[in-house]
Amino acid sequence: MLSTPMSIVDLHCHSTASDGELAPEAVVAEAAAAGVKTLALTDHDTVDGLDAALRATQAHGMRLVPGIEISVTLDRHTLHVLGLGIDPSAPVLRSGLAEVQLKRAARAKAIAAKLERLGVVNALQRAEDMASGGQITRSHFARLLIEAGLVKDTQRAFKRYLGQGRQAYVSSQWAHLPDALEWIHNSGGIAVLAHPFKYPVTRTARHRILKTFKELGGDAIEVCCGTSDANEISEAARDALEFGLAGSIGSDYHGPDQPWAKLGRVAPLPGGVTPIAAMRH
Numbered sequence: 001m002l003s004t005p006m007s008i009v010d011l012h013c014h015s016t017a018s019d020g021e022l023a024p025e026a027v028v029a030e031a032a033a034a035g036v037k038t039l040a041l042t043d044h045d046t047v048d049g050l051d052a053a054l055r056a057t058q059a060h061g062m063r064l065v066p067g068i069e070i071s072v073t074l075d076r077h078t079l080h081v082l083g084l085g086i087d088p089s090a091p092v093l094r095s096g097l098a099e100v101q102l103k104r105a106a107r108a109k110a111i112a113a114k115l116e117r118l119g120v121v122n123a124l125q126r127a128e129d130m131a132s133g134g135q136i137t138r139s140h141f142a143r144l145l146i147e148a149g150l151v152k153d154t155q156r157a158f159k160r161y162l163g164q165g166r167q168a169y170v171s172s173q174w175a176h177l178p179d180a181l182e183w184i185h186n187s188g189g190i191a192v193l194a195h196p197f198k199y200p201v202t203r204t205a206r207h208r209i210l211k212t213f214k215e216l217g218g219d220a221i222e223v224c225c226g227t228s229d230a231n232e233i234s235e236a237a238r239d240a241l242e243f244g245l246a247g248s249i250g251s252d253y254h255g256p257d258q259p260w261a262k263l264g265r266v267a268p269l270p271g272g273v274t275p276i277a278a279m280r281h
């Protein structure tokens, strides 16, 4: 496998404000060590890590692009929409996120109830402790399943329990796409459809999603992610041109335990794709 070159721009990663393993300051320190100059912290449905990340990037002489990864439901699909360059204090964004956070808490309770029936003791409290005040995600329940000895690793946790249709899966109606786009744009951000190949949909369905995303005002597609292969990058680049979307790049880093997604390890945007404004430096 050809190794992916390092980039000085990384516009997608996570901290302990959601399901990342490292605190925002530690994420920034890792990014600095990897040579990243422009970093977007994009936690799931929360802006809580951004103050600490901003202070840390200033200390390291880096630029922080304030970001978010919003959970969205479109038809029956769950999509992830990044908001880049948002104002985290914007009231419309904050009240929208508060709604999604309530849904996250309710879903966590329902997942925990299923896990308790499968023999995991005190599941909700343990997941809350793992999230330590951050958003509770399925990644936390995956860690709990490993800790409880029900599975050996994260992949099995999703495959057997947490993935769509599995024993402890709970579906949720996340933000409506037009609402999420409104929250992002109202707060001054750019809306990017994250990791277009991570949705379990056909090519036709992906194109329908991109068409709707564009029609509703979406700005860009994440052309290169930490896990992209060359085929996915060229297909995403074609999609960007076909649907009139700009391109973004980001590792989707979650922590040192996921060696396949490292900060700054993301391919450059292919020629011909318009880079989003946040990539200018």
Ligand code: AMP
Pocket (backbone or CB within 6 Å): 019, 044, 071, 136, 137, 138, 139, 154, 155, 158, 159, 254
């Ligand atoms: P949630 O938004 O709470 O449903 O959790 C989604 C998160 O779970 C994603 O952002 C990933 O970090 C993680 N995730 C989803 N599927 C998998 C998988 N198959 N293996 C590892 N992590 C996964």
Ligand code: MN
Pocket (backbone or CB within 6 Å): 014, 019, 044, 137, 139, 254
């Ligand atoms: Mn995640």
Ligand code: MN
Pocket (backbone or CB within 6 Å): 069, 080, 194, 195
């Ligand atoms: Mn995502």
Ligand code: MN
Pocket (backbone or CB within 6 Å): 012, 013, 014, 069, 252
């Ligand atoms: Mn992500």
